[in-house]
Amino acid sequence: MPPLILRILSSSVVIARRAGEVIRDVLRGGDLGVVEKGVNDPQTEADRRAQRCIVSSLKYQYPQVTVVAEEELEPSPADDKDRVDGFEEEVLRAQCPETLTNVKETDITVWVDPLDGTAEFTAGGYLDHVTVLIGIAVGSQPIAGVVYQPFYKSESDLGRTLWGMVGLGVHGDFHPTTPTKRRTIASTRSHNTKIATAAVEAMQPDVVLAVGGSGYKCLLVLEGHASAYVFAHPGTKKWDTCAPNALLHAVGGHMCDVKGNLFEYHCGIAHINHLGVLATMADVDWYVGKIPPEVSEILSKNMPNE
Numbered sequence: 001m002p003p004l005i006l007r008i009l010s011s012s013v014v015i016a017r018r019a020g021e022v023i024r025d026v027l028r029g030g031d032l033g034v035v036e037k038g039v040n041d042p043q044t045e046a047d048r049r050a051q052r053c054i055v056s057s058l059k060y061q062y063p064q065v066t067v068v069a070e071e072e073l074e075p076s077p078a079d080d081k082d083r084v085d086g087f088e089e090e091v092l093r094a095q096c097p098e099t100l101t102n103v104k105e106t107d108i109t110v111w112v113d114p115l116d117g118t119a120e121f122t123a124g125g126y127l128d129h130v131t132v133l134i135g136i137a138v139g140s141q142p143i144a145g146v147v148y149q150p151f152y153k154s155e156s157d158l159g160r161t162l163w164g165m166v167g168l169g170v171h172g173d174f175h176p177t178t179p180t181k182r183r184t185i186a187s188t189r190s191h192n193t194k195i196a197t198a199a200v201e202a203m204q205p206d207v208v209l210a211v212g213g214s215g216y217k218c219l220l221v222l223e224g225h226a227s228a229y230v231f232a233h234p235g236t237k238k239w240d241t242c243a244p245n246a247l248l249h250a251v252g253g254h255m256c257d258v259k260g261n262l263f264e265y266h267c268g269i270a271h272i273n274h275l276g277v278l279a280t281m282a283d284v285d286w287y288v289g290k291i292p293p294e295v296s297e298i299l300s301k302n303m304p305n306e
Ligand code: AMP
Pocket: 039, 040, 041, 116, 117, 118, 187, 188, 189, 190, 191, 211, 212, 213, 214, 231, 234, 235, 236, 237, 240
């Protein structure tokens, strides 16, 4: 039997694809059922149904794993409606890194963003910014993950999967290119603030890509279309960053807050990334050094004692 960590990643690939089908299904149905969770923070029926699918599938197969998911949902008979099992064989065939062969269910926290980029999903016109994020942490470390893009058009199928594990790299429908030479900074499309803009401008960008979703911005970095993802504002949560963080680490990239601190992902950690997000394949110290001190100060001052 393959080690647990490979099985759970393998299951997560199958589950993320099913969640993607659910998202496409809700969009086709035409009634998004939008609920405002807060200012500029929508939730749709696709977020709710995709989360029920992911959480119920993971808990059914791996009952002792801690699953932390974005949406607050009451238990419902709909929980099991979209449950799937099964494995992605390509993952099971991988050679498990030695240090991960004995990981137990109780060592694992899975961070779930059932639909990252909800603002883009509801806006229309930006559907390729939407991703399903399943991030697997062992202890505090982001070790593996799946990023599924439900509206990516390939010839054979609608949607694509990237999966990765530290020690194994990133696989699936992954197309790295020679990194862009022009300094291209990916940042938020729908949650801009004064300090977030100040941080992007401090990077002396040649190009700014205002795009949705933490998952999508990390895809741009992973595949060489953006030099860095810069967001100096407390907006993203651990479910936004865990899966992309694992994939970046798997190919030698970096993710940290604007002060250069790495993120931790054990289940007791604060959900909000109070000190923002910075992700890049190279020159992480240069980017951290360029963050204006007043931006770091404002973010630090507003940090609650959690
Ligand atoms: P964005 O880069 O603005 O698309 O955001 C990436 C992720 O962080 C999405 O899941 C957003 O919902 C979340 N996020 C960013 N800023 C905020 C905010 N001000 N309030 C709520 N969620 C946010």
